[in-house]
Amino acid sequence: MALRHLAIDIGASSGRAIVGELDETGRLRLTEVHRFENGLVQRGGHLCWDIDALWESVLDGLAAAHERGLTPATVGVDTWGVDFVLLDGSDRRLGEAVGYRDARTQGVREELERTGVLPFSEHYARTGIQYQPFNTAYQLWALKREHPEQLAAARTFLMVPDYLNFLLCGEKANEYTNASTTALVGATSRDWDRELLGRLDLPADIFLPVSMPGCALGHLRPEVARRVGFDAEVVLPATHDTGSAFLAVPARDDRAAFLSSGTWSLLGTELAAPVTSPSSAAANFTNEGGYQARYRYLKNIMGLWMIQCVRRESARPDGSLPTWGELVSAASDAHEQGFRSTVDAEDERFLSPDSMVGEVCAACAEAGQPVPGTTGEVACTVYDSLAADYARTVRQMQEFTGTTFTSVNVVGGGSANAYLNQATANACGLPVYAGPTEGTALGNLIVQMIHAGELADLVSARAAIARSFDIKEVLPHE
Structure with missing residues (x-):
């Protein structure tokens, strides 16, 4: 009888508990047993994660798998990056788990540059991590200014999934792929950069050995x-x-561009060595840690967060929201009627605006472009802007890595968006292979299956994914 495994996959807006197993034909079968909401809440003047509610949702996911008769042999947790908790000597949390959309890090990079503590050019050369205003290094600097007593009392630093793992099994670990997002791990050493911690006056002893x-x-x-x-x-x-x-990603060759399409769009490729050149830094590419000590060379792009906000702002008089399919159809109709406007999807103005619709319209007006007047035109602008950003990013990756890419492979919820897939193929001039939609949970599960000896390695795991799921090919036609 095949073993079952449980992926607890938590994103910025929702989480899922998904059971995976290999059937007798070697195909992967997934069963979602629990789904829950996630989001930021205001606490103490900051946007924070409700960690206690997340923990209860994790427990509910485990219980739901057992109640469905799908009891797992192993469990794995994944979440977003950069955010963390601090524990004191009695393993109690210190303060809130402040979220990356909080404004506490505004001006931190400029302060570190101005004072000479850590110029970004050196920071990037050491860690290979792109500038984001919410990098963990900046969050810790902001915490040190606002609540130095918390850092003074801290005995353990844990990223959000590290903390959930600790609650599950009682063992503390800083896992590599998430630790790399802190901009505190050396690009080549794959370990905490002790000199960098010293420069930022952070207590080095709270960081645990990095686990793979x-x-x-x-x-x-x-x-x-x-x-x-x-x-x-x-x-x-x-x-x-x-x-x-x-x-x-069931890549067909080693020249595939990977796109994880969800709240964030993360477009990149896998490399055996980091790229930390000044030109890579200027283009804001990152070298995040990957499985088997490889590197995810990629760029973070605002992603479907923009359309999620547009949807929330497009409530009908009865309070109902348009479906995702309705938004895609409305965007397609606007495109067919000749509406064309784009914005810079990487602009920080779209990170946490009071109104995403208002911000998109303002950006179009400032650029002298047609201003969207309907929800469909706003959605069309967002999707076309993402596709244009993807194309620009692929061109930059080709320049910095010397690789001529043969395809764009999309996984995650955005892979089901037919309009965006077609716009991406057209903008990049490359075929798009869309699917599977449950990319994150699948990646989580196949590591568990490799650990259990059911899959030999990553090559065999990706082959199993390719034969298990419908991957749609979308060819450029404009």
Whole structure:
């Protein structure tokens, strides 16, 4: 009888518990057993994650798998990157888990540049991590200014999935793919950059040895096992959701561009060595850690966050929201009627605006372009802007890596968006291979299956994905 495995996959807006197993034909079967909402809440003047609610949702996911008769042998957790918690000497949380969309890091890069503490050119050369205003390094600097007592009392630093793993099994670990997003891990050493920690006046002893995905942490705590009704082994997947998503790409060759399309769009490729040149830094590419110590060379682009906001702002008089399919159809209709406007999807103005629709319209007006007047025209602008950004990013990657890409391979929820897939193929001039939609959970599960000996390696895992799911080919036609 095949083993079952459980992926707890938590994104910025929702989370899922998905059971995976290999059937007798070697195909992967997925069963979603639980889904829950996630989001930022205002606490103490900051945008924070409700970690306690997330933990309860994790437990509910484990219990749901058991109740469905799909009891897993192993469990793996993945989440977004950069955000963290601090624990004191009694393993109690210090303060809130402030989220990356909070404004506390505004001006930190400029302060570090101005004071000479850490010019970004050196920061990038050391870590290979792109500038984002919410980089963990900047968050810790902001915390040190606002709540130095928390850092003084801290004994352990854990990223969000590290903390959930600790609650599950009682073992603490800093997993590599997520640790790399902190901009505190050396690009080539794959370990905490102690000199960098010193420059930022951060307590080095709170950072644990970096652990690689694929290792087992231990079994569920007895109290957790009693709560959910079974015991299981906790295995580290690539705990950063993009790291897991990249694993699920059934690439046809080694010149494939990978696109994880969700709240964020993460477009890149896999490399054996980091690219930390000044030109790469200027273009804001990042070298995040990947499975088997490879590198995810990619760029973070605003992604479907923009359309998620547009949808929330497009409520009908009865309070209902348009479906995703309705937004795609409306964008397609606007395109067919000749509407053409684009914005810079990487502009920080779209990170957390009061109104995304208003910000998109303002950006179009400032650029002298047609201003969207309908929801369909706003959606068309967002999708076309993302596609244009993807094309620009592929061209830059080709320049910096010397690789001529043969395709764009899309995984995640955005892979089901027919309009965006076609716009991407047209803008890039490359075929788009769309699917599977559950890329992150799949990547999480295949690491567990490799650990369990059911899949030999990543090559065989990607082959299993290719034969298990419908991958749509979209050819450029404009």
